[in-house]
Each structure stands twice: as structure tokens, then as C-alpha cells.
Amino acid sequence: MTRRARPLVGFIDSGLGLVDFADSFHRLLPEADLLLSMDPDWMPYGALEPGVVAERIIASADVFEPWEPDAVVIACNTGSVHGLAALRQVLEPDVPVVGTVPAVKTAADSKVPFAVWATQATTASDYQRGLIDAFAAEAEVHAVPCPGLAEAIDAADLAAVDAAIDAAVAETPDHVEAIVLGCTHYGLVEDRILARRPSTSALHDSPVAVARQTLRRLGIDPDERPPAPAEAPAGRVLATYMSGRRAALPDTLDAYPAGVRLRAIESRG
Template sequence: MTQPYLPIGVFDSGIGGLSILDALLQALPHEHFVYFSDAGHAPYGERNDAFVQLRCQQIVQQLLTEHAIKALVVACNTATTVAIEALREDFPVLPIIGVEPAIKPAVRITQTGHIAVLATERTLQSGKYQRLRQSLSTSVRVDDIPCPGLASAIEANDTAAIERLCRHFLVQALRPSAAPVDTVVLGCTHYPLVLPALQRLAPPQLRFVDSAAAVARHTALRLQAQRLLRPPAAGNAQARLPLTLRTSGSLPCLQAAAQRHLHAGAALHGDEPDALPAHPANA
């Protein structure tokens, strides 16, 4: 099989990367995607750097060995922060795209000059994030709001906990100030999955931004530049390839999450569990 016809790998510590995958499916409707959820080892935010780097290396190797992926999207802020440079060294031929909190777009659209970033504490404390902040205009105030527990509640689909935590963190983000926050960055790929809850709790003028669309555009440009774009199926420009789901955790849970959160018309690959094996941690 020639390279353009090979699949694109996408992975996250859990279901959060589905927010990135949804944007990828919309931007690249003719591509075949393989999504890997490392739910058996989530959350990465509670693991040390060496563990996260090893898991990422193992996942990429598995995606290459079993699916011969032509490109990789690291759809996890923690994995991007901790492991993406090592992955690029280990797999130099593979195009690897990461994610980062969408602070730059937020800075461009804020009218009050005051934004807030909702993210995991691990992301907010990372050197990569701090360098991103330092690159910004000093005329914009950025409030970092760590959100412990929110990603785990989203993984568990715990609606009561999601509602309580979203309310709590929005109260922190919207504390009264001379120049009120008018833009909130969703700095974890899990958080866009509960955007309706956030919008319901927020004042109507508050804007939320995330990195999914930008990651999808960048992925498309990388594939185009390297002549890796898959052409539409002959005679059917609207044909969409099935989505392959893999996980180190519960496959039925991942399938249910994909059904809830993907809106781009992706068909899940296979109906029987044997068609979508949940590989052991060290596979």
C-alpha cells in the first residue's frame, strides 16, 4: 500500500483526544484514522515524565507495527508537553503533530485584554506552557486555572461531577476584576467534550476557544506538504472510511464515548469485540 493510503494515528491518555479527532474527521474526511486511548494508564497528569515518555513510545511503536500509520497526532496536552520531542527523535521519518493551549487565538480575540486558561496543573506548570506564555503580548492578562478532577469526571461520564466542577472552575475564572475575563481557553483536550455544560453555566458573552481546529488544519497542511493526503475514493467523493478504535482500557467505554462525542459522521470499525481488540498495556 502506498503511503497516502495508510492511516493516521491519533492518541490520548483517554477519551479527551476525541475532541481533536472530531476536528480531524471534518478537515480530512477521506482519511482513515486509528484512535488509541491509553485509558488503562490514565490520567497521565498523575504519572512521572519517564512513565509518560515510555507509554508514548510504546503506543507509537504499536501503531506503526500494527497499522503502519503515515502520520501521528498526539491529542493530549500532557503527552505533548512531556514526550513529543523524544518521539520526534525516536521516529524521525514520521510526521508528528502535537497540541498546545489555544492562548494565541484567545489573545487575538479578547476585547477586555483579560483571558483565563482552564487546564490540568501538569500542563500549567510545564516549561513548554510557560514558554508559550512568555511569548505573548504583555498587554494581555492571563489567569491560569488548574482544574483537578475534571478530566477524570469526563472520562467517567459523571454528569453530576462534571456540572459541579465546571461551575467551580468557571467561578474561579470569572472572579471580578477591573477588566473582566471575556475569553476562556480550554487547555485540555477533554474539556471541549463538556463545552455545552460550560456554556450553560457561563454568561452568554463569554467565548471559549480550544486548539482542535488549528491542529486539524496543521495536520492537513503537513500531509499536503509531504504528499501524504489520501485522494477521495473513486466514484464516491463523499465516501468516509471506518474509524478504528484501540485502547488499553475498556473498549465498550471507548466506543460509547466515540458515539457521544464524534459529530463528523465517522463509522466505528467493526461491531464485534474481536474486531477491535483492547491491547494489554505492554503490547
């Protein structure tokens, strides 16, 4: 169970990949307060050695210690692969830690051909190959690297975003019906992906599933949670950190609806 009336949850990523995850959680539990920890000095995590990624995840979580959060979410696939076990050793059982996994199993269950769009490092990783072997061995799967897409999203360079999407579309066979978003940043541009590949029947992403799992780790049933009292104030983004430094949310979030919503609840005190 949570330790306070208003749950406080921290989110970690190298950059804007945490935005969709924090926003999805806040929409499920509007009274919750949020902490955000990004790591721009060390991104992209896919270029780092696994042990360094684990160190960065722990360092990103360390800034939450004075706040005593009720849970921490690693909103990063690479960070979850290399840092989830290490961070759980540090924080659990007192503070539950929730990781992120691309929705390969969900896509495979749909029984249609699908592509996994991810960073170059993730596409070439044993981790992604293992996911596909474990959950989609009988499916038709196409691994599509998306060089530069995450970086363009973080910079809110929408022309570069569209160029990277177009390059990924060109690498995705026409008959492929669905796409798994294998990088947490990519959900911020779902609308642009669908606009540039309208034949896509489904985009599979994980923010809502992770938000629901986070509620469960807090002892809250996501299907039976009573509504917050009408007079209850909405939760806030209490603090944002950039590689350990306290900072305001960047203006680049205004390029994305989820970012606009987070900026609207940012504590300016």
C-alpha cells in the same frame, strides 16, 4: 505526501482527549481512516514524571506499527510537552508526528482578558507559565485549575462535569471574556461550559488547528484540497487500543456528539 490513496492517521491520548481531535480531522478529510490509542492504565499523565510520560507516548504509538500510519497526532498537551520530541526521534522523517499546544497565542491576539482552564498539574507547570510568558506577556491572563474535570469527562459523569465546571467558573473573574481550554478533554463539554458561563465571548481550543496542521504534514493543503469523489467510501476507525490492548470504543463516548460520530464510523470487523 501520503503513502496510500486513503490516509491513515493515529491519535494518542491518555483518555477521551483524542476524541475531538480525531473527529475534527475526520470532518476535514472524511475519506481518511483512523487509529486511536488511549492509555487508561496510566492516566492522568499530569501525575507522572516527564520521562514516564515520554515512555507512555512511545508505547501508545507502538501499537500502530503494524498498520504503518501516514501520521501520528499526540492529542494531549502533557504528552506533547514531554513526549513529542521523543516520538519524533522514533518515527520521523518517515512518519510525521503532530503535537498539541493550548491556544494561548490565539486568545492573546484577541486583546481581551482571558482565563486558561487546565488540570491542576498543567496549571502549576513551567510549561503553561512559559506559554503565557512567550505569547501573552502583555495580556491579562488568569490561570484556573479544574480539579476532577478531565476525569469526570472520561467517566461521562455529567453531574460531576457540571460541578467541576461550576467550581472553575467561580474561580474565573466575572470580567474575563474568553477561556482557553488547556486540556484536550475539555472541548467535549464546550456546550456545558457555555451554558454555565453564558458571558463567555469565546472558547479557544485547538482540534481544528491541529487537524489542519496534520493535513499539511501529509502534503495536503487544507485550503485547496479537492473534494473526495462522491462514490468514495467514508473513512473508518480501524482499531482502538486501551494501554496496548485492542478494544472497542467505550460506551461513554455516547455522551458527546464527537464521540457519537466516531462510534458511527467504528469498524466492527
